[in-house]
Amino acid sequence: MSEVVQMSVAGAVGRLKLNRPERHNALDEQLIHDLHRGLDLLVGNPAVRVIVLCSEGPSFCAGADLEWMKRAAQLDGQANFQDARQLASLLFALSTSPKPVVARVQGAAYGGGVGLISVCDIAVGVEGAQFALTEVRLGIAAATISPYVLAAMGMRQTRRLVLTGERFDAHRAKAYGLLHEVVAADQLDAELERVIALLLQGGPGAQAAVKDLIRDVEGEPPSRELTDETARRLAAIRASHEGREGIAAFLEKRKPNWVPQG
Numbered sequence: 283m284s285e286v287v288q289m290s291v292a293g294a295v296g297r298l299k300l301n302r303p304e305r306h307n308a309l310d311e312q313l314i315h316d317l318h319r320g321l322d323l324l325v326g327n328p329a330v331r332v333i334v335l336c337s338e339g340p341s342f343c344a345g346a347d348l349e350w351m352k353r354a355a356q357l358d359g360q361a362n363f364q365d366a367r368q369l370a371s372l373l374f375a376l377s378t379s380p381k382p383v384v385a386r387v388q389g390a391a392y393g394g395g396v397g398l399i400s401v402c403d404i405a406v407g408v409e410g411a412q413f414a415l416t417e418v419r420l421g422i423a424a425a426t427i428s429p430y431v432l433a434a435m436g437m438r439q440t441r442r443l444v445l446t447g448e449r450f451d452a453h454r455a456k457a458y459g460l461l462h463e464v465v466a467a468d469q470l471d472a473e474l475e476r477v478i479a480l481l482l483q484g485g486p487g488a489q490a491a492v493k494d495l496i497r498d499v500e501g502e503p504p505s506r507e508l509t510d511e512t513a514r515r516l517a518a519i520r521a522s523h524e525g526r527e528g529i530a531a532f533l534e535k536r537k538p539n540w541v542p543q544g
Contacts, residue, residue, distance in 0.1 A: 287316035288338075289323065294331035294542060295478055296324035303339025308347035309369065309394045318372045325379055331540075332481050333379060334474065335402055336386040342411065345393025351420070369394065370426040377401040377430060378497070380490035382481050386474050387452075387461065392416055397427025399460055400434040403493070404481075406463045406473050413455050415440075416447040433500075435459045485540055487524040491515065 288299040298320045300307040307313075324330050337343060346369075376383055376398070385399045387407030392414045399405045415431070417424045424431065424444050432440050435458040443450070443458075455461045465473045481489070495515060502508055519525050524540070531538035 286313045287320050289320040291324070291327065291330060294329065294482060295334060296327065296330040296332070297334045297336060298324065300335075300337040300343060303337075303341070305347060306341035306344035306390070307337045307339065307395070308344045308350075310347040310350035311365070311368065313347075314368050314372050318368075318375060321372075321375055321379065325381060331381060331486055332478050333381050333383045334386055334478070335376070335383060335398065337388060339389070341389040341395075342385075342387045342391040342407075343395030343398055344390070345395050345416070348420075351422070366426060369397075373397055373401050373426060373430060378493075380493065381486070382489055382493075384474065384477055384481075386470065387411055388467070388470060393424065394427060396460065397424070397430055400427065400430035404477055405461045406465065406470065406477060407452050407455065407461045408467045408470050409452050409464055410467065411452045411455070412449050413451075413460065414447060414449045415444045418445065419447045482540075482542055485524045485528055485538065487522060488519060488528070491519050 286300070286302050288297075288301050290297045290299075298317060300313065300317070302308060302313060321333070324333050382404065383402045385402035385405040385407075387399060387405060388411070389408070390412045391399055393416055396413055396415055399407075415424050428440075428444075431444075435443070439458045450458070452461060452464045456464050463473055463477075495512070499508065499512070520529075527540075528538045537543075
């Protein structure tokens with residue numbers, strides 16, 4: 283990996299750390315490329331069960347680097363589109379990762395930083411963190427992050443926040459649905475470890491299946507077709523090796539074989 287993204291693996295946990303603290307971990311072409319590459323490596327590593335997205339320094343992510351935005355604005359139409367598509371592709375890859383992705387939010391997140399948090403399955407943050415969707419103040423729109431921010435915070439809150447660009451604190455971020463837990467700074471890693479321990483109790487195949495299921499059924503009204511589809515998926519996972527092992531372990535009062543020992 284490059285200097286701007288640090289990847290590490292410890293046991294069943296892989297970490298991707300944004301490492302541009304002098305630029306408040308602002309997103310540019312290199313960081314986006316390397317973050318995507320690191321994600322692909324962790325998803326492809328069978329030893330990794332949980333992926334943590336974190337940052338170095340006082341800020342989680344200040345959004346798009348303005349120098350990058352300036353360069354992109356000089357590109358012709360197709361090149362500009364391809365450049366913007368890099369971030370959109372990264373967000374989609376994070377959102378659709380078959381492995382749970384947890385955001386460790388140790389500081390401020392603006393614009394694209396809010397987008398990164400939104401695509402994670404679980405987000406824990408510190409009390410002092412600040413958030414904002416400030417794109418309109420630069421004369422641009424929160425476009426690539428919008429599907430994920432909407433999914434996290436809902437249309438009503440998102441419409442207000444993308445129009446005003448106002449800041450909101452961590453407790454409001456939790457109330458809006460962006461963060462799942464808010465803790466004191468000295469409790470952040472303890473809370474992160476608690477969440478990781480919970481995730482490692484679940485079957486990895488079941489977690490991947492349920493992530494797919496949630497994406498596919500979100501917004502779908504109950505119907506005969508949906509009823510049949512969810513039944514098919516339950517039957518498949520129940521008959522899988524993992525499903526059989528989980529049920530057997532429960533009946534035998536032991537831990538299933540995917541749970542770390544010790």
